[in-house]
Amino acid sequence: MTILKNHDTKGVAFVDDAKLTARHVNVFYGDKQAIFDVSLDVGANEVIALIGPSGCGKSTFLRCLNRMNDTIDRCQVQGDILLDGEPIYDGSMDVVPLRARVGMVFQKPNPFPKSIYDNVAYGPRLHGLATTRVELDAIVEYSLQRAGLWNEVKDRLDAPGTGLSGGQQQRLCIARTIAVDPEVILMDEPCSALDPIATAKIEELIDELRENYTIAIVTHSMQQAARVSQRTAYFHMGQLVEVNPTEQMFTTPEHTLTEAYITGRFG
Amino acid sequence: MDMNFNQHISAQFNADLETIRNKMMTMGGLVERQIAAAIDAICDGDSAVVEEVIRREDEVDRLEVAIDNACTQVLVLRQPAASDLRMVIAVSRVVRDLERMGDEACKIAIHAREYTQSSHSQICQQAIRSMGAEVVKMLTGALDAFARADVSDAVDVVRNDKLVDQQYASALRELITYMMEDPRSISQAINILWILRAIERIGDHARNISEQVIYLVSGTDVRHSSLSEIEERTQQ
Amino acid sequence: MTDSSLSTRQKVERSLARRRATETRFHALGFMAVLFGLLSVVVLFGDILLKGSSTFRQTVIVTDIHLDAQFLGLTPRSKEAHIRRADFEGLIRQQLHAAMPTMTEDEARELHRLISIGAAWQLSDWVVENPQHLNQTIRFELLADHLVDQWFKHDRRKGISQRLSDVQLSWLHEWADSGQMYTRFNRLFFTHGDSQEPELAGVRGAMMGTFLTLMVTLVLSFPIGIATAIYLEQFAPARQWINLVEININNLAAVPSITFGLLGLAIFINLFGVTRSTPLIGGLVLTLMALPTIIISARAAIKSVPLSIQEAAYGLGASKVQVVFHHVLPLALPGMLTGTILAMAQALGATAPLLLIGMVAFVVDVPNAISDPSTVLPVQIFLWADSPERAFIERTSGAILVLLGFLISMNTLAVLLRQRIERRR
Numbered sequence: 014m015t016i017l018k019n020h021d022t023k024g025v026a027f028v029d030d031a032k033l034t035a036r037h038v039n040v041f042y043g044d045k046q047a048i049f050d051v052s053l054d055v056g057a058n059e060v061i062a063l064i065g066p067s068g069c070g071k072s073t074f075l076r077c078l079n080r081m082n083d084t085i086d087r088c089q090v091q092g093d094i095l096l097d098g099e100p101i102y103d104g105s106m107d108v109v110p111l112r113a114r115v116g117m118v119f120q121k122p123n124p125f126p127k128s129i130y131d132n133v134a135y136g137p138r139l140h141g142l143a144t145t146r147v148e149l150d151a152i153v154e155y156s157l158q159r160a161g162l163w164n165e166v167k168d169r170l171d172a173p174g175t176g177l178s179g180g181q182q183q184r185l186c187i188a189r190t191i192a193v194d195p196e197v198i199l200m201d202e203p204c205s206a207l208d209p210i211a212t213a214k215i216e217e218l219i220d221e222l223r224e225n226y227t228i229a230i231v232t233h234s235m236q237q238a239a240r241v242s243q244r245t246a247y248f249h250m251g252q253l254v255e256v257n258p259t260e261q262m263f264t265t266p267e268h269t270l271t272e273a274y275i276t277g278r279f280g
Numbered sequence: 281m282d283m284n285f286n287q288h289i290s291a292q293f294n295a296d297l298e299t300i301r302n303k304m305m306t307m308g309g310l311v312e313r314q315i316a317a318a319i320d321a322i323c324d325g326d327s328a329v330v331e332e333v334i335r336r337e338d339e340v341d342r343l344e345v346a347i348d349n350a351c352t353q354v355l356v357l358r359q360p361a362a363s364d365l366r367m368v369i370a371v372s373r374v375v376r377d378l379e380r381m382g383d384e385a386c387k388i389a390i391h392a393r394e395y396t397q398s399s400h401s402q403i404c405q406q407a408i409r410s411m412g413a414e415v416v417k418m419l420t421g422a423l424d425a426f427a428r429a430d431v432s433d434a435v436d437v438v439r440n441d442k443l444v445d446q447q448y449a450s451a452l453r454e455l456i457t458y459m460m461e462d463p464r465s466i467s468q469a470i471n472i473l474w475i476l477r478a479i480e481r482i483g484d485h486a487r488n489i490s491e492q493v494i495y496l497v498s499g500t501d502v503r504h505s506s507l508s509e510i511e512e513r514t515q516q
Numbered sequence: 517m518t519d520s521s522l523s524t525r526q527k528v529e530r531s532l533a534r535r536r537a538t539e540t541r542f543h544a545l546g547f548m549a550v551l552f553g554l555l556s557v558v559v560l561f562g563d564i565l566l567k568g569s570s571t572f573r574q575t576v577i578v579t580d581i582h583l584d585a586q587f588l589g590l591t592p593r594s595k596e597a598h599i600r601r602a603d604f605e606g607l608i609r610q611q612l613h614a615a616m617p618t619m620t621e622d623e624a625r626e627l628h629r630l631i632s633i634g635a636a637w638q639l640s641d642w643v644v645e646n647p648q649h650l651n652q653t654i655r656f657e658l659l660a661d662h663l664v665d666q667w668f669k670h671d672r673r674k675g676i677s678q679r680l681s682d683v684q685l686s687w688l689h690e691w692a693d694s695g696q697m698y699t700r701f702n703r704l705f706f707t708h709g710d711s712q713e714p715e716l717a718g719v720r721g722a723m724m725g726t727f728l729t730l731m732v733t734l735v736l737s738f739p740i741g742i743a744t745a746i747y748l749e750q751f752a753p754a755r756q757w758i759n760l761v762e763i764n765i766n767n768l769a770a771v772p773s774i775t776f777g778l779l780g781l782a783i784f785i786n787l788f789g790v791t792r793s794t795p796l797i798g799g800l801v802l803t804l805m806a807l808p809t810i811i812i813s814a815r816a817a818i819k820s821v822p823l824s825i826q827e828a829a830y831g832l833g834a835s836k837v838q839v840v841f842h843h844v845l846p847l848a849l850p851g852m853l854t855g856t857i858l859a860m861a862q863a864l865g866a867t868a869p870l871l872l873i874g875m876v877a878f879v880v881d882v883p884n885a886i887s888d889p890s891t892v893l894p895v896q897i898f899l900w901a902d903s904p905e906r907a908f909i910e911r912t913s914g915a916i917l918v919l920l921g922f923l924i925s926m927n928t929l930a931v932l933l934r935q936r937i938e939r940r941r
Contacts, residue, residue: 079831081827081830081831084826084827084830086753086754087754108833109833109834109835110833111833112830112831112832112833113832113833116831116832117827117831118831119824119827119828119831121824123822123824123825123827123828124828125825125828125829125843126825126847135829135832135842136832136833139832139833139834139838140833186828189828189832190831190832193832193833235361236359239361261499263361263362263365264361264362264365264366264499265362265366265498265499265500266362271362272362272363275361275362276288276360276361276362276363276364277288277289277290277293277358277361277364278286278287278288278289279289
């Protein structure tokens, strides 16, 4: 097989209006290196899909973008990651406002064991986004509407969030993320625990959210990457092998590894 | 990680793609024989061959439908991507061209009946023979290029299409000369015109197949491009 | 390898019988183990209940008493202290004497011995409350001596008597037959402290001591234990010395409890000069004992909080402390409470460490503060079990029942609390 050594990323990794900029990012878990010299831009108001076989580092890279890896003790991040030109791993950048600006939706729907209302209101309360109950109500309603959940839950906002179906729970998590008005939303395999209908709804939602947010999504489903993203980045064993516009990625990938992965020859 | 990039994880997928390719090649071979037989029929005047060509046209049509269905099946069940996707799409387009070539061969055979019965059977025989040989060679070349996924062979076929077009133009001029010299030969000349036209069309279809080979290999769509453009884009 | 003439299905079927037999055997074994456990519990409880339930009845002898003000030297306006000093014992003797004028001196002494010295106190208490009945004749339930109590409750029907003379027995039979002697609910057992006289000994002192000691333990060990667990699980850096702390905590949980008593004696009493025999020192020692259990169970509870919930909160920009207090603690609380109650139950039954810090003292007064000398239920049981009187043996079982009641109510409280918290989610 092709041995990846000091290779350059194929395709177009950089864009003009970058929201997030990663340069020469290396990530270590203790002695084990998980990410090798990855440079990649995430453009404003685009959906970028990160694909690759299990353990290729795509989730690790995603979690670097809002410093979620800080919570893991042995994880060490080198290189520069900039949000609107500001380095996020700089001492001057506080991780709390960073995570308010770069929200995250996780693989498994993880609503808090609280009411639907409290789930969505948690972030705004945390950051003091609303001073009155009326304002908070407005934020909750707006967020649930953006997440396409309002009509389904408006009569039972006091019901526990954990009582919703899987797809609804995931949309609740998206609403919860939207509620703190982020600029970027990171999604770590948001549909892997959902049925096809729920998946379709989330994908539709991602498409709608693109107007206002920049979205980076890790997915195992190549069809999903193809459906929702404008650009696709292929990771392999911790390296960024190829980044290209999605339609090109799925018809004529440049790298042999990308081709082999996309056509289902390994993975 | 040790892996063979030539094989899919799903063996059945491999088998499906292989079947489609093989069937397309079979169809290509059949069409090739049909064209060769039709052109031979013109020159030799063998009516048995003519009937055979017309009869086998059905077979070509059936193959087209079968292969197209197989392509749809793969698209629906396997959601192929990248080279697999291009392969299925290319095959689906190629069988369409092959079917049209089959139709043209059938037309040539029908016209061949009248051609051999007429007294002016010597007109343009040379042009028909050489053009016919050329398009058969083109088709063979295109199918070979497809089988070997060879872009330069495919470009050669496109180049040859230019030659066939030139031969067609000069044959037309020859026909016009005949018609002006002897108005009685006009009905026969028109018949020959149809035959030449059909052969020229076969050349165009062979060119289309070659274009699909380029699409299959490099992913660039070179349909409706000039030869120089194609040469330029395949250089990259 | 195996008999190839058989098909796979036949092989499977052949092994099926063996597998079913194993399963049935294991099932039966498990059932028997449970049955054995249940039986032991039933036997134990049955025995204690059988022996202890009679503690809750007390024999009394009802008799007419003329409250002779002159004899007592009292007037209806006498002060309480004055009343208490009056010779009610003499009055009771005189009244009993009056009922049987033909008695000799010896017989009179034997008659007096049938009545507890507590009877006089009870009578004086009654007069303090109802001074208007002076110079009237009242019917009063005189507390019987423990020998009489035991005879009436256990020996009468069997026709045996221990340490009672024939003449005493004849009176007792007379009282019993005339209905003058009967048993009533033993209120004293729950309102009195310890006493030399079995019929006057109660568990109130030990209960209060236990309650106060456990309060001290709970107030100290719960916050310390939870804080330690949270620090170790959420904040501590992964360093070598943290591992050392972990190992030591685990080891502490397995240290024999008497060692904690020695530690308490050496450090709290000898070094810091805390008064011995008090619920305070008892609570301090039991805190040491309960902490490892609480820390270990609290850590397990924190570990079981789904990481996904914490990640969700971090992802929204919550700080570490916010994540801990908004999400980890509420979700881990039921588990922490269970662990704490377990540790408390363990502390409730701890006897050995308390013996070393002087809680084994004979304490008559019911303690009211954590600095009052006191004893605790298990130590009280230990003390009574050591006494020769039959009546104390009975009271030992009674005290065990009280202890079990304590335990059951504590566990019930824990279950209710847990359910409440879990329902709130």
